[in-house]
Amino acid sequence: MLTQSDSLSPMTPRLISAAATTLLLAASLPAQTPKSPHLTLPEYAQSSPDGTTVAWALKQPEGSTLHLTTLADPDPAKERLIAPNGATNCSNTAPVWSPDGNTLAFTSTCTSKQEKPGQPELFLWSRATGEVKQLTHVTGSIDQAAWSPDGKSIAFLFVENATRKASPLAAEDPAVGVIAEDNIEIQGVYGIDVTTGKGSWLIPATPDMHVYEFAYSPNGSEFAFIGAPAPGENNWWIAKLYIMQALRGGDHPIDGFCHKDSRFICSIGPHLILDPTTTPTALHGLQIAVPRWSPDGKRIAFIGGLMSDQGFTGGDVWAINADGKSPPFDVTPNIDGTPTFEAWLDDHKIGMVEYRRGHILLPDYNVDAQTYVPNSAGDLGEIALGSEPIHNAMSFTEFGQFAFIKSSFTQGPEVWAGDLAALKQISHINDAFKPTQKTESIEWVNEGFHVQGWLTYPANYDPKKKYPLVVSVHGGPSGNADPAMESDRSVNWPEHGYFLFQPNPRGSFGQGEKFVQANRKDFGYGDLRDILAGMDAIEAKFPIDKNREGLEGWSYGGYMTMFAVTQTHRFRAATAGAGIANWLSYYGENAIDQWMTPFFGATVYDDPSVYAKSSPITFIKQAKTPLLLIVGERDGECPAPQSFEMWHALHALGVKTQLVVYPNEGHHFIDPAHLADRNTRELKWFDENMPKSRE
Numbered sequence: 001m002l003t004q005s006d007s008l009s010p011m012t013p014r015l016i017s018a019a020a021t022t023l024l025l026a027a028s029l030p031a032q033t034p035k036s037p038h039l040t041l042p043e044y045a046q047s048s049p050d051g052t053t054v055a056w057a058l059k060q061p062e063g064s065t066l067h068l069t070t071l072a073d074p075d076p077a078k079e080r081l082i083a084p085n086g087a088t089n090c091s092n093t094a095p096v097w098s099p100d101g102n103t104l105a106f107t108s109t110c111t112s113k114q115e116k117p118g119q120p121e122l123f124l125w126s127r128a129t130g131e132v133k134q135l136t137h138v139t140g141s142i143d144q145a146a147w148s149p150d151g152k153s154i155a156f157l158f159v160e161n162a163t164r165k166a167s168p169l170a171a172e173d174p175a176v177g178v179i180a181e182d183n184i185e186i187q188g189v190y191g192i193d194v195t196t197g198k199g200s201w202l203i204p205a206t207p208d209m210h211v212y213e214f215a216y217s218p219n220g221s222e223f224a225f226i227g228a229p230a231p232g233e234n235n236w237w238i239a240k241l242y243i244m245q246a247l248r249g250g251d252h253p254i255d256g257f258c259h260k261d262s263r264f265i266c267s268i269g270p271h272l273i274l275d276p277t278t279t280p281t282a283l284h285g286l287q288i289a290v291p292r293w294s295p296d297g298k299r300i301a302f303i304g305g306l307m308s309d310q311g312f313t314g315g316d317v318w319a320i321n322a323d324g325k326s327p328p329f330d331v332t333p334n335i336d337g338t339p340t341f342e343a344w345l346d347d348h349k350i351g352m353v354e355y356r357r358g359h360i361l362l363p364d365y366n367v368d369a370q371t372y373v374p375n376s377a378g379d380l381g382e383i384a385l386g387s388e389p390i391h392n393a394m395s396f397t398e399f400g401q402f403a404f405i406k407s408s409f410t411q412g413p414e415v416w417a418g419d420l421a422a423l424k425q426i427s428h429i430n431d432a433f434k435p436t437q438k439t440e441s442i443e444w445v446n447e448g449f450h451v452q453g454w455l456t457y458p459a460n461y462d463p464k465k466k467y468p469l470v471v472s473v474h475g476g477p478s479g480n481a482d483p484a485m486e487s488d489r490s491v492n493w494p495e496h497g498y499f500l501f502q503p504n505p506r507g508s509f510g511q512g513e514k515f516v517q518a519n520r521k522d523f524g525y526g527d528l529r530d531i532l533a534g535m536d537a538i539e540a541k542f543p544i545d546k547n548r549e550g551l552e553g554w555s556y557g558g559y560m561t562m563f564a565v566t567q568t569h570r571f572r573a574a575t576a577g578a579g580i581a582n583w584l585s586y587y588g589e590n591a592i593d594q595w596m597t598p599f600f601g602a603t604v605y606d607d608p609s610v611y612a613k614s615s616p617i618t619f620i621k622q623a624k625t626p627l628l629l630i631v632g633e634r635d636g637e638c639p640a641p642q643s644f645e646m647w648h649a650l651h652a653l654g655v656k657t658q659l660v661v662y663p664n665e666g667h668h669f670i671d672p673a674h675l676a677d678r679n680t681r682e683l684k685w686f687d688e689n690m691p692k693s694r695e
Helices: 232-238 512-519 528-538 555-565 583-589 593-600 610-613 616-622 640-653 673-691
Strands: 020-024 042-047 051-060 064-072 080-082 092-097 101-108 121-126 132-134 140-147 153-160 187-191 199-204 210-217 221-228 240-248 265-275 285-292 299-305 316-321 338-346 349-356 359-362 362-368 384-386 401-407 416-419 439-447 448-455 468-471 499-504 544-554 572-576 627-632 656-664
Touching: 042 092, 042 416, 051 092, 051 101, 051 401, 051 416, 064 101, 092 140, 101 140, 121 140, 121 555, 140 210, 187 210, 199 221, 199 240, 210 232, 210 285, 221 232, 221 265, 221 285, 232 593, 240 285, 240 299, 285 338, 285 673, 299 338, 316 338, 316 349, 416 583, 439 528, 448 528, 468 528, 468 555, 499 528, 512 528, 528 544, 528 555, 544 555, 544 673, 555 572, 555 616, 572 673, 583 593, 583 610, 583 640, 616 640, 627 673, 656 673
Parallel strands: 020 656, 064 092, 468 499, 468 544, 544 572, 572 627, 627 656
Antiparallel strands: 042 051, 042 401, 051 064, 064 080, 092 101, 101 121, 121 132, 140 153, 153 187, 187 199, 210 221, 221 240, 240 265, 285 299, 299 316, 338 349, 349 359, 349 362, 384 401, 401 416, 439 448, 448 499
């Protein structure tokens, strides 16, 4: 299937010479941790309704700080810090402005002594008085707070008595007790009256309904929300769109969700509007996210497409009548890029954030005609947007003022705000980080697909010399390598003398939904051919040492690494982080099996052959590349047994390999010491297994 001279036929095994194998469990190394910029990360940039002030948070090792910056004079020395009683030993983040702009809600761990230490609560800051007061006294997780349109109440996603974040990216609880029944975190929507501080469930968290996202209708009389049965981390891929009516306390809701003395909005319902598993449209079997009401309350827009991770949204923009009596329709058919976030501009027009071959665009679409509004696609350039909690979200006002977190290969993440024609850099926390390595967009054509990726030059690049190459495959597969400055979460390969190639092969965002869906039932084949063709393209143009090419990736990128080494001997060394060795066994081991059916077309029990076809273990006797395997002990998304299975096979076959399991880590590593150790190991592995040629 592959065109390279050293590629292997999938059914032609080769004998492998013996090599040393070692199993280590998170031991430290004496080698020096590679240097990379320790970027400070701003988040949650929110413009006030009048466009005069930007609220934003700054992640700090000791806890986030909440900042207010005046757009007219964004001098960092004049920023205002918001914290209860000026506390500095706690975290303040996730600001949300009230509709009138007079009050700022935010979450804080600077709570009274009656709360559990570290428990986030909602606080209110008054613009008029500067006073900060605690609003909630709950126990559990708080996320995506939203003001009601009348400004009298605040709703938020809530997991009562949460022990962990209800996400497959977080470290799983130990697998003890009644599996799939005990220790399940279920998320609903809770509401608080801002005057009395009294609260109650608006959409109760029940085994039948885990809520992922919600939105108030324009008049506050209804909620649109996306939900599915528990466990929530598994069932987002089959979530449906609902509407739930909202009543005031005293209106006697039929389901008894509200206390009789409550004054805030409470709910009855819900009413199913869209089921992607049964719709006759092209949305059938796909995923939905980011529900947004039209200003007149008659329609709901959302992002619909093939998505592999909750929170990493991409697809087309769809719309449906709020009565649910007609099928949804695609507002952006055949769009060249990937819309990731949308907002209604008026009853007939939607603006969106579109990722297209490395660029962030802001096009508008006519909803009724499903056509692009000419001359509306402002191009913000080759940048990445950092946002919480919704992918590529932007804050904007009716006056056309925007606020967002922007980063690029040449600038660390900073807060930007203002009119699009005159954006201002609001923060300057990462100005000191100026990379010396050049990065450029690389585009090539393979098998009829136009493919894009990023190539970063080695430090102190000399075109007369030859350099090794590391290919880094992103996760997903529905995702993309974006133009963001390297952080300390991964090795800065160019700093150590490597070319770094980050391809966006078929299955990636940024080149239309057809491109995203091009690797369905074909994992590891077409996308690997795209990557190898991209390598051919850069080898023809740049001084690459073909004897020193390595491969690495995390999650789906870890799987691609495992699979690639069974298909080609082109790579001299590889590292697979949180990878997948055997799709058949993986189906029964992971905590999120629902994501697999849209990609494979059937469950593993109905069509095991399609899973075996793309499993590295099927072709394991063809592997001979030295492979480092890294995984978190409590990873529920790509469980550690998958890495054990790959390690065991390579070890038995005499292929050089090493497995490192990091204690208490989930799919996303948290411990800085583990991150540093991981980086050191990866760099050492490549240096040892791709030694410099004697000159």
